[in-house]
Amino acid sequence: xxxxxxxxxxxxxxxxxxxxxxxxxxxxxxxxxxxxxxxxxxxxxxxxxxxxxxxxxxxxxxxxxxxxxxxxxxxxxxxxxxxxxxxxxxxxxxxxxxxxxxxxxxxxxxxxxxxxxxxxxxxxxxxxxxxxxxxxxxxxxxxxxxxxxxxxxxxxxxxxxxxxxxxxxxxxxxxxxxxxxxxxxxxxxxxxxxxxxxxxxxxxxxxxxxxxxxxxxxxxxxxxxxxxxxxxxxxxx
Amino acid sequence: xxxxxxxxxxxxxxxxxxxxxxxxxxxxxxxxxxxxxxxxxxxxxxxxxxxxxxxxxxxxxxxxxxxxxxxxxxxxxxxxxxxxxxxxxxxxxxxxxxxxxxxxxxxxxxxxxxxxxxxxxxxxxxxxxxxxxxxxxxxxxxxxxxxxxxxxxxxxxxxxxxxxxxxxxxxxxxxxxxxxxxxxxxxxxxxxxxxxxxxxxxxxxxxxxxxxxxxxxxxxxxxxxxxxxxxxxxxxxxxxxxxxxxxxxxxxxxxxxxxxxxxxxxxxxxxx
Numbered sequence: 001x002x003x004x005x006x007x008x009x010x011x012x013x014x015x016x017x018x019x020x021x022x023x024x025x026x027x028x029x030x031x032x033x034x035x036x037x038x039x040x041x042x043x044x045x046x047x048x049x050x051x052x053x054x055x056x057x058x059x060x061x062x063x064x065x066x067x068x069x070x071x072x073x074x075x076x077x078x079x080x081x082x083x084x085x086x087x088x089x090x091x092x093x094x095x096x097x098x099x100x101x102x103x104x105x106x107x108x109x110x111x112x113x114x115x116x117x118x119x120x121x122x123x124x125x126x127x128x129x130x131x132x133x134x135x136x137x138x139x140x141x142x143x144x145x146x147x148x149x150x151x152x153x154x155x156x157x158x159x160x161x162x163x164x165x166x167x168x169x170x171x172x173x174x175x176x177x178x179x180x181x182x183x184x185x186x187x188x189x190x191x192x193x194x195x196x197x198x199x200x201x202x203x204x205x206x207x208x209x210x211x212x213x214x215x216x217x218x219x220x221x222x223x224x225x226x227x228x229x230x231x232x233x234x235x236x237x
Numbered sequence: 238x239x240x241x242x243x244x245x246x247x248x249x250x251x252x253x254x255x256x257x258x259x260x261x262x263x264x265x266x267x268x269x270x271x272x273x274x275x276x277x278x279x280x281x282x283x284x285x286x287x288x289x290x291x292x293x294x295x296x297x298x299x300x301x302x303x304x305x306x307x308x309x310x311x312x313x314x315x316x317x318x319x320x321x322x323x324x325x326x327x328x329x330x331x332x333x334x335x336x337x338x339x340x341x342x343x344x345x346x347x348x349x350x351x352x353x354x355x356x357x358x359x360x361x362x363x364x365x366x367x368x369x370x371x372x373x374x375x376x377x378x379x380x381x382x383x384x385x386x387x388x389x390x391x392x393x394x395x396x397x398x399x400x401x402x403x404x405x406x407x408x409x410x411x412x413x414x415x416x417x418x419x420x421x422x423x424x425x426x427x428x429x430x431x432x433x434x435x436x437x438x439x440x441x442x443x444x445x446x447x448x449x450x451x452x453x454x455x456x457x458x459x460x461x462x463x464x465x466x467x468x469x470x471x472x473x474x475x476x477x478x479x480x481x482x483x484x485x486x487x488x489x490x491x492x493x494x495x496x497x498x499x500x501x502x503x504x505x506x507x508x509x
Contacts, residue, residue: 003507010506076465078492078504216494 002080013071014081017088018144020064024095025140027057029133031102032199036129038109039192040122050106057099064092079216087213091143094202094209098136101195101202108188118175121189124168128196131161135203142210151210154203155219161200166228168193261286261426261456262307267321269302269311276302278480279321284473286425289448289457291471291488293464295508298477300460304428307458308344309337325426342369345419349431351411353403353418358395361403361414362386365422381421389417390447409440416447420455427451429459433466445470464504468492476500 005011031053038046068089071077077085135154142150172186172193211219262284269277277299284290292300302311309330311317323330330340342365353361362382365371372378382399386392391413395406403414412432419427429448433441448457448470461467467474468488475485476499484497495501502508 002505003502005506006508007506078464078468078506079495079501081505082493 007075010075010077010081013067013075014084017064017067017071017085020060020067021088021091021095022140022144024057024060024064024092025136025143027053027060028095028098028102029136029140031057031099032129032133032136032196035102035105036126036192036196038106039112040126042109042112042117044110047106047109051103054099054103057096061092061096064088068092080213083213083216087143087209090209091206094205098199098202101199104195105192108192112185112188117185121168121171121175121186124164124171125189125193125196128161128164128168128193131164132196132200132203135161135200136206139203139206139210143206146210146214148211148214151207151214152219155207155211158200158204161197162228165193165197258285258288260284261325262458263322263324263327264303264306265322265324267303267306267319267323269299269306270318270320271314272316276480277306280477280482282475282482282485284426284456284458286456287452287454288473289452289459289471290473290475291467292458292460292475292477293462293467293503294477294483295503296462299480300475300477301430302480303477303482304430304458304460307426307428308341308346310346312337342422343424344426344428345422345424346428346430347412347415347419347432350435351408351415353406353411353414355402355404357400358386358403358406358414359399362417362421365418369422371422385417385421386414388420388451389413390443390450391417407440409436409443412436412440412444413447416444416451420451424455426456426458429457431460431462434462441466464492476503478503 031050034046034053035050037043038050068085071085072082075081135157138150138157139154141147142154169190172190175182176186208219260283262282264280264282264284267277267280268275280299280303282303292304294300305311306319306323307325307330309319311319319331325340325343329335354364356364359382362385363372363378366378366381372381383392386395391410394410395401395414403411406414412435416427416432433444436444445466448459451457452472459467459471471488473485474488474491476483476491476495476497478499484491484495484500486496491500492504495504
């Protein structure tokens with residue numbers, strides 16, 4: 001652990017920033033879980049609560065940003081302290097984006113009323129969400145503990161989510177080819193899957209930020225990428 | 238350069254020569270004693286030419302003591318004893334045959350508190366060139382005074398009152414007058430001992446701007462208590478603590494990712 005600052009209020013400022021980010025992290029986790037549950041159960045009330053929850057996370061992100069700017073202006077942080085503040089700014093941005101993506105999923109719930117609801121496909125989306133939630137939880141712990149090992153594990157773990165997204169895409173294609181009446185539902189579901197895949201990318205961003213905060217430089221290796229939906233074609237299925 | 242010697246003599250991390258630029262000042266195993274007190278312990282440092290090197294550290298860490306070694310100002314303190322080697326352009330400045338007055342013309346100094354002579358603005362700047370015999374005529378002397386004041390960014394403000402007393406100027410102007418006085422004798426190295434600590438932020442900004450211009454022609458070494466100032470004006474930074482040169486390196490690295498824990502603690506305000 002670092003020693004305390006001679007100016008104790010500086011420690012309080014940095015702690016406050018970290019706590020704000022942690023609070024945002026908890027909110028983002030809940031939004032992901034709720035949005036996917038609303039999707040699985042077609043629960044419109046829950047979906048509405050997710051949309052409202054996103055506004056709260058936006059407000060907290062705004063707060064965090066103001067606090068960070070004020071800390072820079074007031075303390076002129078150097079070295080590890082500066083990276084702490086920049087890290088809080090970046091992580092809060094990623095969490096805010098995760099909130100937006102959860103809101104996007106929730107908004108689709110109302111559009112998903114129809115007869116065709118193959119649970120298998122929804123299970124696929126749920127499974128992706130479980131993986132992303134695991135990644136997010138782990139990376140938030142890595143942020144709180146400035147833990148490089150966990151951060152790197154999350155950074156590498158995103159490949160699996162990308163691969164699931166690609167496989168789900170192929171499966172949805174077959175359903176759409178089988179019966180054009182499935183297209184609306186499948187496209188909505190595909191967007192949901194893509195939103196979850198993007199959440200995974202934000203978790204990876206956070207992992208990169210944690211690495212930067214601890215080491216003072218970016219991760220050197222190119223990240224393994226598993227999302228090949230951009231290249232998948234009809235034949236691929 | 239024998240890097241093995243550096244590792245042996247100094248605790249400094251990365252005391253290697255800086256950024257591929259030719260070192261103007263080379264210090265090796267420099268120790269300073271004030272009577273019994275060992276104030277500076279085996280310092281190795283290369284100062285690259287035409288750049289600004291900042292010396293930082295808490296009070297009593299030895300940074301000013303080191304600065305004062307470079308123009309042999311410590312000679313004026315009877316109980317001070319300096320060992321080791323300091324070279325400027327590969328010439329040992331502690332060589333007994335070296336003319337100290339000449340050395341101090343080559344290595345100018347600007348102090349914490351502006352200290353103009355109680356003479357006219359003109360005379361303040363003309364004094365050095367006169368005693369060193371740098372000007373053969375009044376016209377030449379006028380030319381030196383004008384260009385020195387211009388280089389110090391003061392000429393426009395004082396050109397109509399060169400005969401007024403130097404002490405009539407504001408603090409920031411007095412400090413720039415001292416800088417003009419220092420550069421009037423065409424030094425190669427300028428030592429600055431907390432040159433802005435008595436100045437307001439605007440006067441400070443002017444001096445910092447000036448340092449940035451002066452480094453095109455001079456090698457500047459500055460002692461400062463303001464970390465932000467060191468980060469703004471210098472290319473190299475050296476951190477001293479308890480008489481030891483702890484770490485030295487490119488300024489951008491020193492203030493973002495210092496290697497030594499003591500440096501990190503100091504620059505982030507964690508020293509007890």
